Amino acid sequence: MQTIISAQGLTKIYRVANNAVPALVDVDLNVARGEFCCIVGTSGSGKSTLLYLLAGIEQPSRGSITILGERIDRMNQSQLVRFRRDNVGFVFQAFNLMPTMSAQQNVALPLSLKGIGGFERNLKARRMLKTVGLEQHLKHRPAQLSGGQQQRVSIARALITSPDIIFADEPTGNLDTQTGEDIVKLLADEVRRHGKTLVMVTHDIEKAKYADQIIHIRDGRVGTVEMNQHREEEYHEQTV
Ligand SMILES: Nc1ncnc2c1ncn2[C@@H]1O[C@H](COP(=O)(O)OP(=O)(O)OP(=O)(O)O)[C@@H](O)[C@H]1O
Numbered sequence: 171m172q173t174i175i176s177a178q179g180l181t182k183i184y185r186v187a188n189n190a191v192p193a194l195v196d197v198d199l200n201v202a203r204g205e206f207c208c209i210v211g212t213s214g215s216g217k218s219t220l221l222y223l224l225a226g227i228e229q230p231s232r233g234s235i236t237i238l239g240e241r242i243d244r245m246n247q248s249q250l251v252r253f254r255r256d257n258v259g260f261v262f263q264a265f266n267l268m269p270t271m272s273a274q275q276n277v278a279l280p281l282s283l284k285g286i287g288g289f290e291r292n293l294k295a296r297r298m299l300k301t302v303g304l305e306q307h308l309k310h311r312p313a314q315l316s317g318g319q320q321q322r323v324s325i326a327r328a329l330i331t332s333p334d335i336i337f338a339d340e341p342t343g344n345l346d347t348q349t350g351e352d353i354v355k356l357l358a359d360e361v362r363r364h365g366k367t368l369v370m371v372t373h374d375i376e377k378a379k380y381a382d383q384i385i386h387i388r389d390g391r392v393g394t395v396e397m398n399q400h401r402e403e404e405y406h407e408q409t410v
């Protein structure tokens with residue numbers, strides 16, 4: 171299996187006033203191409219920090235990160251922006267939608283950054299919003315949507331460019347059990363059907379049941395790592 175994401179000795183120390191806050195300490199991990207990896211841990215354990223580092227949104231204090239064969243910890247800001255635009259979809263815990271844009275415009279935004287024209291952009295955004303059950307809310311702005319609906323817009327935005335790697339930070343945190351289950355299935359489906367790699371953060375171990383690998387984080391360090399072999403066998407059974 172080809173490793174698509176690899177981190178060694180990953181450490182992030184935030185400075186708050188005169189205090190050093192070690193959010194992540196000496197994390198090693200490997201994620202294979204086509205894998206669904208779950209990061210599980212309690213509040214404040216460093217899950218979002220880890221995802222930000224892996225996606226190149228924040229720079230590590232120490233350690234290396236190799237994604238798709240490239241050392242992203244050595245990239246400058248403009249290289250990182252390009253790298254993210256071309257390879258990564260990110261679902262933020264706090265959505266980070268543009269408040270003045272409609273749902274459709276928010277979802278179409280990453281296509282616009284890739285220079286794709288208005289007609290194709292809107293068509294694709296409409297289809298993607300339909301997939302997440304929001305075809306009736308294309309013109310709504312974030313403030314006119316519920317938390318769960320904003321979360322689904324944010325997921326649609328992350329998937330619109332069909333990125334190789336999807337990072338999702340608590341993508342079901344604001345959803346009821348059924349909608350949350352549907353969203354995890356939708357994300358897992360991207361992985362199984364389209365060969366994407368998904369790294370999903372959750373505090374809810376129940377949500378990790380579809381994962382191939384479960385990484386437990388505690389106080390900024392990796393605890394147990396569970397490999398779920400049968401997922402792959404099940405998948406093969408379904409496809410042959
Ligand atoms: N920008 C920041 N500046 C200073 N400290 C930070 C910053 N971001 C996170 N931290 C600290 O790093 C630690 C890990 O935070 P992080 O957001 O990664 O946790 P988490 O596991 O995602 O928690 P949650 O489940 O509540 O989202 C916490 O102690 C937090 O206070």
Ligand SMILES: [Mg+2]
Binds near residue numbers: 217218219263339
């Ligand atoms: Mg978090």
